Amino acid sequence: MRQINCEIIAVGTELLLGQIANTNAKWLSEQLAVYGINTFYHTVVGDNLFRVEEVFRQAQQRSDVIIVSGGLGPTDDDLTREAFQQLTNFELVEDKESMDKIEDFFVKQNLEMTPNNRRQARVFANAEVLQNRVGMAPGMRVIFDDKIWFFLPGVPREMKQLALDGVFPYLVSQLDAQVTIQSMVLKFIGIGESELEHKLQDLIRGQNNPTIAPLAQKEGVVIRLTAKEQTADQARALLEDTKEKILEKVGQYFYGLDNQTLEERLYLKLKSQNKRLAAAESLTGGMFTEKLVSIIGASDVCLGGIVCYDTSVKRNVLKIPAEIIDNQGVVSEECALAMAKNVSEILNSDIGISFTGVAGPTTIDGHPVGTVYISIYQKDGKQLTEKFVFQGDRFAVRRRSMLKGYELLLNFLNS
Known part of the structure; x- marks a missing residue:
């Protein structure tokens, strides 16, 4: 079985400056993995002829396939062709079909074409030209000293079209037997990466x-499973078997697969139980509700929320009893439970959830920054209130409170 090792090179100073993200390399790697093609290197190089040529020379020595995106445009800083020409001495010629398309574009737009636009139609004389159906600059496939080079535009939609039409089918044809790499992401919350x-x-x-790779992310911890097999079904069977072994050990923290989010998981859980939710948010200021209502169909499970940041709103809108506010304070177990219960009654929901605490920068009633109470109240009387002390700045405390609310509510609904 022949194994193809690939390298991806992105050309563009804007990538180095952080003005745009290198999403092309991410997408290409994901797609190549499906065909069992290893990507060993990602390189980003600016619009400098010497440096682009040096990167090309290095890639030629270490990789079987090199995919280059960017640097094929009409301006003087589009130097991909020139750099490869320095390496190979290949002749550049004008591709008539591409040039006709470029000229036709300017005619239809009633615009005068500047001479530099002819640069986009230049291809290597020995190249297999890949026609760009959604843009101007064509792509190319070139063989140099038994190494396969692909040159694609940097515009993502153009790059993807050319890759799907001309890159992947060709690479698959070079494999003696197809190997598939499949991945699965398991998502967990309520447990740290080290634990x-x-x-x-x-x-x-x-x-x-x-392979099993744990990784901490903003919304909990994920485990990426990656399996390599000759068929997608075989790879998927390996993934499913390993997933079950993992969930036997830590299934109580698991909330979703692959691209599933916390809010999607909560939405599905509420919908399956035919329950509707309301939130009373003090320090989170609406973060919990905003996240939930980002889901299409959220109105089926979320009646709304009350942002009760100031004490007067807790008194006058949520009707928190004066004795609780005066005696226990707004940052207390008693206040949190009253907020959850009252928002449920006011908005006529099955469940109410509340958040109250100290986001900072100063203490409240002697409570240190990071002190948070989260309460859940169900109309049948089932309730839960917990206290936390979160670390971090003001935004981190608020975000961690919101995420903890999702975790508690999912566990509450599962119990």
């Missing part, structure tokens, strides 16, 4: 195929 890794250490130490 998760500790609980799974036997599986992680014995990993081979699939």
Whole structure:
């Protein structure tokens, strides 16, 4: 079985400056993996002829396939062709079909074409030209000293069209037998990366195929499983088997697969139980509700929320009793429970959730920054109130409070 090792090079100073993200490399790697093609290097180089040529020379020595995106435009800083020509001495010629298309574009737009636009139609004389159906500059496939080079525009939609039409089909044809790499992402909340890794250490130490990679993210911890097999079904079977072994150990923290989000998970759980939710948010200021209503169909499960940031709103809108505010304070277990219960009654929901606490920068009633109470109240009387002390700046405390609310509510609905 022939294995193809690939390298992806993105050309453009704007990528180095952080003005745009290198999403082309991410997408190309994901697609190549489906065909069992390893991507060993990602390189970004600015619009400098010498440096682009040096990167090309290095890629020629270490990779079987090199995919280059960017630097094919009409301006003087589009130097991809020139750099490759320096490396190979290949002749550049004008591709008539591409040039006709460029000229036709300017005629239809009733615009005068500047001479530099002819640069976009230049291709190497020995190249297989890949026609650009959604833009101007064509792509190319070139063989140099037994290495396969693809040159694609940097515009994502143009790059994707050319890759799907001309890159992937050709590479698959070069494989003696197709190998598929499949990935699965397991998402967890309520457990840290180190604890998760500790609980799974036997599986992680014995990993081979699939590989198991824990990774902390903004909304909990994820485990990426990656399996390599000759068919997608075989790879998927390996993933499913490993997933079940992982969930046997840490399934209580699991909330979703692949692209599923916390809010999607909560939406589905509420909908399956035919329950509707209302929120009373003090320090979170609407973050919890905003996240939930981003889901299409959220009105089926979310009646709304009350942002009760000031104490007067807690008194006059949420009708929190004066004795609770005066005696226990707004940052208290009693106030949090009253907020959850009252918002549920005011908005006539099945469940109410509340957030109250100290986001900072100063203390409130002697409570240190990061002190947070979250309460959940169900109209049948089932209730939960918990206290937390979160670390971080003001935004981090608010965000962690919101995420903890999702975690508590999912567990509440599962119990």
